[in-house]
Amino acid sequence: MVRVAEHLVARGHRPLVIAPEPASGMPRVTGPLGYPVVRxxxxxxxxxxxFRLGLPSRRLSEALVAHxxxxxxxxxxxxxxxxxSTVAQHLGLPTVAVYQTDVPSYATAYRMRELGGAAAWRWLRRIHNAADRTLAPSTASATALLAHGxxxxxxxxxxxxxxxxxxxxxxxxxxRALVPGGEVLVGYVGRLAVEKRVELLAGVSxxxxxxxxxxxxxxVEASLRQALPDAVFLGVRQGAQLARLxxxxxxxxxxxxxxTFGQTLQEAASSGLPVVAPAAGGPVDLVNHGQTGLLVPPNSDQALADAVARLAASPRLRQSMGVAGRRLVEGRSWTAIGDELIEHYSAVLGTAQPAATPAAA
Structure with a gap:
């Protein structure tokens, strides 16, 4: 959303971000952003x-009208x-809904029975079908949305x-600091949460x-440190430090x-790395199996370890896949993606017809 807001400002538009209050003690964004943020x-x-869940508030309607x-x-x-969505309908505003979280699966992972399975899909279907357009980040997520109505x-x-x-x-x-013995350096980047199944990397470690x-x-960081005693935990890294890592x-x-997508896979490919990932969801679109990385059966610690071992044994294969992965993402700039989003906005406003293709086509 930060990249989108930055792009909208650069194109002369006026974005407003409405977001949940962060948890107490968590860092807040400070300094000029170029756009207002309402909490x-x-x-x-x-x-x-x-992870904060935003609550219904009169600030929503007031902020949209004032903006x-x-x-x-x-x-x-x-x-x-x-x-x-409800407020937008009341105000007669067109909406674009972005599907970016597999809520039914997350609810199952967190044992939230009241939000899992069919109940979650009924709620998602109601929200997304009230929107003028739903934007899905991958063919797998688009297929799931269409299959659920x-x-x-x-x-x-x-x-x-x-x-x-x-x-x-x-x-x-x-x-030299991380692998003084010259080992092959394998990395995971992402949240340490139940649904990420990071414990499956025990065999890799x-x-x-x-x-x-x-x-x-x-x-789940504490439990992962116990499950992966041979791994090095570096904590959260951002910006230039993350890019160097x-x-x-x-x-x-x-x-x-x-x-539903897998942004870290794109960042890794852009950094010239071969990628090992489950053959499920967004990664299926992002990894060309055998060319830019290896796709493995989901939830298999052995498959992950075997794939990493194959790449670890072949510097030449790592090099060729890294070069191919970098080449694959070079056309996926935020500028191009942001302009595509503006075309969707224009379409729901009735001022233009985007060149993008519906997922159902």
């Missing part, structure tokens, strides 16, 4: 206290976005900053000649089977 009351998600809003962008609507589904993928995530940021000093680094934070890896590995 609404929030509650912690059960089992994930730093002179033309179109409402619902980012991952389920809680706050559901209210946003969601209408007017279009593909809208994600961009990647190929200047920030670039092989040129590889750091010999960083590698035990491979001879391999060092596994975990970059990120979340509610990506570029200094030899292999990128992802374990989560519930990704």
């Amino acid at each position: 609404v009351p929030s509650l912690p998600m059960p089992g994930y206290p730093t 002179g809003t033309d179109v409402v962008h619902l980012a991952g609507p389920f809680f706050l976005g559901a209210r946003g 969601v209408e007017r589904v279009w593909l809208w993928r994600r961009g990647v900053d190929t200047d920030r995530f670039d092989p040129k940021h590889r750091s010999a000093a960083l590698r 035990k491979l001879p000649g391999v060092r596994l680094v975990i970059i990120g934070g979340g509610p 990506y570029a200094s890896l030899d292999i990128f590995v992802h374990s989560g089977p519930f990704e």
Whole structure:
């Protein structure tokens, strides 16, 4: 959403972001952003206290009216976005709903029975079918939406900053610190949460000649440190520091089977890395099996370990896949993706017809 807001400002538009209040003690965005941010009351998600759920608030309607809003962008609507949809309908504003979280699977992972399965899909169907368009980030998520009765589904993928995530940021000093023995450096980047199934990387962490680094934070970090005693946990990293870490890896590995897209896979490919990921959801679109990386059966620790071992044994294969992966993402700039989104806005406003193709076509 930050990249989208930045792009809208650059194109002369006036975005307004409405978001939940962060948890107490969590860092807040400070300094000039170029666009206003309105905060609404929030509650912690059960089992994930730093993940906040926005609550219905009069601030929503007041903010939209005061801003002179033309179109409402619902980012991952389920809680706050559901209210946003209702308010937009009351105000007669067109809406674009972005599907970016596999809520039914997440609800199952967190044992939230009242939000799982058919109930979650009924709620999602109601929200998305009230929107003028639903934008899905991958063919797998678009297929799931259509199969569950969601209408007017279009593909809208994600961009990647190929200047920030670039092989040129590889750091010999960083590698000496992480792998003084010259091991193959394998990395996971992402939230440390139940649905990410990071514990499946235990086999990877035990491979001879391999060092596994975990970059990120979340509610299951303590249990993962016990499950992966041979791994190096680096915590949350951002910006240039994160870019150096990506570029200094030899292999990128992802374990989560519930990704609607998989942004870290694009960042890894942009950094010149071969990618190992489950053959499910967004990764199916992002990894060309055998060319830019390896896709493996979901939820299989052995398959992940076998794929990483294959790449660890072949520097030439890692090099060729890394080059191919970088080439694959070079056309996926945030500028191109942002302009595509503006075309969707124009379409629901009735001022233009985008060149993009409906997912149902």
